[in-house]
Amino acid sequence: EAGVVQSPRYKIIEKKQPVAFWCNPISGHNTLYWYLQNLGQGPELLIRYENEEAVDDSQLPKDRFSAERLKGVDSTLKIQPAELGDSAVYLCASSLGGTGNNEQFFGPGTRLTVL
Amino acid sequence: DQQVKQNSPSLSVQEGRISILNCDYTNSMFDYFLWYKKYPAEGPTFLISISSIKDKNEDGRFTVFLNKSAKHLSLHIVPSQPGDSAVYFCAASTGSQGNLIFGKGTKLSVKP
Numbered sequence: 001e002a003g004v005v006q007s008p009r010y011k012i013i014e015k016k017q018p019v020a021f022w023c024n025p026i027s028g029h030n031t032l033y034w035y036l037q038n039l040g041q042g043p044e045l046l047i048r049y050e051n052e053e054a055v056d057d058s059q060l061p062k063d064r065f066s067a068e069r070l071k072g073v074d075s076t077l078k079i080q081p082a083e084l085g086d087s088a089v090y091l092c093a094s095s096l097g098g099t100g101n102n103e104q105f106f107g108p109g110t111r112l113t114v115l
Numbered sequence: 116d117q118q119v120k121q122n123s124p125s126l127s128v129q130e131g132r133i134s135i136l137n138c139d140y141t142n143s144m145f146d147y148f149l150w151y152k153k154y155p156a157e158g159p160t161f162l163i164s165i166s167s168i169k170d171k172n173e174d175g176r177f178t179v180f181l182n183k184s185a186k187h188l189s190l191h192i193v194p195s196q197p198g199d200s201a202v203y204f205c206a207a208s209t210g211s212q213g214n215l216i217f218g219k220g221t222k223l224s225v226k227p
Contacts, residue, residue: 004158042119042204042217043159056214091158097212103149104215106158 002026004107006092012113018080021110025073025094032069033104034077035091043091043106049075050097079112087114118142119207121218128225134192136221138205141186145207149215150179150190153202162203163190166211195225 005024013019025032030051035043046065048056051072060067064083069075079086089111093104120139128134138148146167151159165172165179165188172179178191192199202222206215 040124040219042206042219043215044217045214048214093158103161103164106151106160108156108158 004092004094004105006090006107006110008110009108010111010113012115013082014115015084016081018078019082019112020076020078021090021092021112023075023077023092023107025075025092026105028096029094029105030072030097031095032075033093033095034067034075035093035106037089037091037109039088046077082112082114084114087112116141117218118145119205119216119218121203121205121221123221124219125222125224128195128223130197130225130227131194134190134195134199134223134225136190136192136203136205136223138188138190138218139186140188140207142207142209142216143186144209145216147208147211147213148179148181148188149206149208150177151204151206151217152199153204153220159204192223195223197225197227199223200225 007022032049034046037043047060047067049069067077089109091109093106095104149164150162152162153159163174163177165181181188202220204220205218208215
């Protein structure tokens with residue numbers, strides 16, 4: 001079974017430039033998450049999707065960040081414009097959703113460096 | 116304020132001995148707890164979980180203990196192996212489908 005796929009793995013951009021990250025969750029997983037992980041910290045939730053609906057985006061800085069999950073499968077996370085403080089690893093995760101445990105499967109992440 | 120705390124940034128253990136990783140939480144609404152393991156350049160992978168209705172859950176070499184009155188949980192790895200060297204994250208949620216709140220992680224080094 002293929003895991004969560006993310007691309008690109010690494011991205012270096014200059015500040016004020018836009019950047020986008022892509023995530024393909026595990027097939028059949030209805031719930032998709034985007035996390036931000038700063039150096040030396042644990043993952044922090046940015047947005048959670050149930051199918052194509054964003055059910056929790058309270059931690060997403062909406063002035064510069066946006067996300068979409070068209071057709072309830074793949075998802076993209078965009079930053080425009082990027083700031084120096086956005087340098088971090090952006091993780092995508094998915095889970096089955098519904099009842100049961102909340103085991104989330106993570107992708108390898110995209111490491112963003114903003115110069 | 117951090118709701119999930121892992122106060123030891125690192126831990127070094129000899130191969131074959133027991134590794135004990137600790138985690139404290141402040142939110143009494145948390146009732147589901149998980150441990151994730153992370154290798155460099157990879158995403159975290161699920162290790163083991165425990166519901167607040169239990170005080171112990173075991174899976175092979177890994178056992179998680181939950182002390183609700185102390186708001187404390189621990190992960191025991193016995194015996195420790197060099198391949199266990201990784202960063203371990205404690206996470207908690209309200210309900211099994213709630214959003215996960217992660218600690219900062221503890222880097223475990225198991226020396227041959």
